[in-house]
Amino acid sequence: MGFGLIDFKTLGDERGSLIAIEEGYNAPFDIKRVYYIFDTKQGVERGFHAHINLKQIAIAVKGSCTFVLDNGKTRKEIKLINPNQGLFIEGLIWREMKDFSADCVLVVLASEHYDESDYIRDYDKFIEEVNR
Numbered sequence: 001m002g003f004g005l006i007d008f009k010t011l012g013d014e015r016g017s018l019i020a021i022e023e024g025y026n027a028p029f030d031i032k033r034v035y036y037i038f039d040t041k042q043g044v045e046r047g048f049h050a051h052i053n054l055k056q057i058a059i060a061v062k063g064s065c066t067f068v069l070d071n072g073k074t075r076k077e078i079k080l081i082n083p084n085q086g087l088f089i090e091g092l093i094w095r096e097m098k099d100f101s102a103d104c105v106l107v108v109l110a111s112e113h114y115d116e117s118d119y120i121r122d123y124d125k126f127i128e129e130v131n132r
Ligand code: TYD
Pocket: 033, 035, 037, 046, 047, 048, 049, 114
């Protein structure tokens, strides 16, 4: 379990920039689902859950937001401000998202289809699961 930043290579020319993400190359899992969070209202905090199996890469393709990542022992904040960086998260990590800029578009690539049974939405249960 863990998390870390992936640097994506920016391709581009005088017309502008382009980033490609392909499973097996710069995404370390098969991508089954893509979703994006946008128009987040000021002061909103989201997330507040962990996943049992899901792997994800979150990219602020526009604007910025901050992830709070908690492995049950320590908490770390990572600010996403650049479309060429992806935050990879796998295993039992409690995540919260905050400080969304008004223009933030947060794209998330996921290794599995949406499955509510993969979520742990209770922090105490998360700690129990980490210590199991
Ligand atoms: P939620 O889990 O509350 O989002 P966040 O963790 O970012 O705060 O999801 C909001 C709603 O969207 C909830 O009703 C579940 C639904 N949803 C899907 O149907 N499919 C998905 O892929 C995701 C991520 C959420």
